[in-house]
Amino acid sequence: ISGRLEELPGEEGFPMYLASRLASFYERAGMIECTDDGNRRGSITICTAISPPGGDFSEPVTQSALRVTGAMWALDTNLARRRHFPAISWGRSFSLYQLDDWFRENVADDWPEMRRWLMSLLQKEEELQDIVQLIGPDALRDQDRIVVETGHLIRENLLQQSPYSPVDAFCPMG
Incomplete structure (x- = not known):
């Protein structure tokens, strides 16, 4: 250029x-x-x-934008293929602006801890999904099956939105 x-x-x-x-x-x-x-x-x-190009997040335009903004919503083609919308990857997306104090004051005292627990559970569930794909859910320990099922419930009922739902279609933050 x-x-x-x-x-x-x-x-x-x-x-x-x-x-x-x-x-x-x-x-x-x-x-x-x-x-x-x-x-x-x-x-x-x-x-x-x-x-x-090629999903390479280390290239200069992406890195410069990330340095300035401090946040990124990473779109995931696998989520889109599974018709999970918005197809935002919770594992690759991030924000340096957690607003823990605001959420603690306006939503729940334990908001930061719950967010960390949720992210940890989704990460563990994603790791276990690889095993489930290879050998099936019956090979998992009961504790791991609970993690997989809980992660599934969170993804389907909390993170996935439906355009046909009046709540999901137009949901203000404030």
């Missing part, structure tokens, strides 16, 4: 100013005060889609 623009190349041939240009774009998001006389406030939300 840099060669075609007749500029000095940076990492993997991208322009050297890639990170600063991405940062200036993403930094436009947030709360704003309108400059008119109405003393109005608003917000700008930016959601971008980055599709790196």
Whole structure:
């Protein structure tokens, strides 16, 4: 890209100013005060889609965007094939903004602990799914079968949304 623009190349041939240009774009998001006389406030939300070649998240555009935003929703083609929507991978997605204090105050005192437990259970269930695919669920210990079934219930009833459900179709956060 840099060669075609007749500029000095940076990492993997991208322009050297890639990170600063991405940062200036993403930094436009947030709360704003309108400059008119109405003393109005608003917000700008930016959601971008980055599709790196071959799913390589180490390439410069993806890494620069992750450094600036601190969050990522990773889409998973396997979830989409299983008709699990939204097809957001809970294992690969992350956020540096956990908002533990807000959730502790407004939702439940044990929110951070429950989130960690849930993520741990889903990770364990994903590991056990490999065994289930190879030799079947009957080969699992009872304790592991409970983990697999609990993970299935969480995925199907909590993480999966239905466009036909009035609650799931339009669900505000606040």
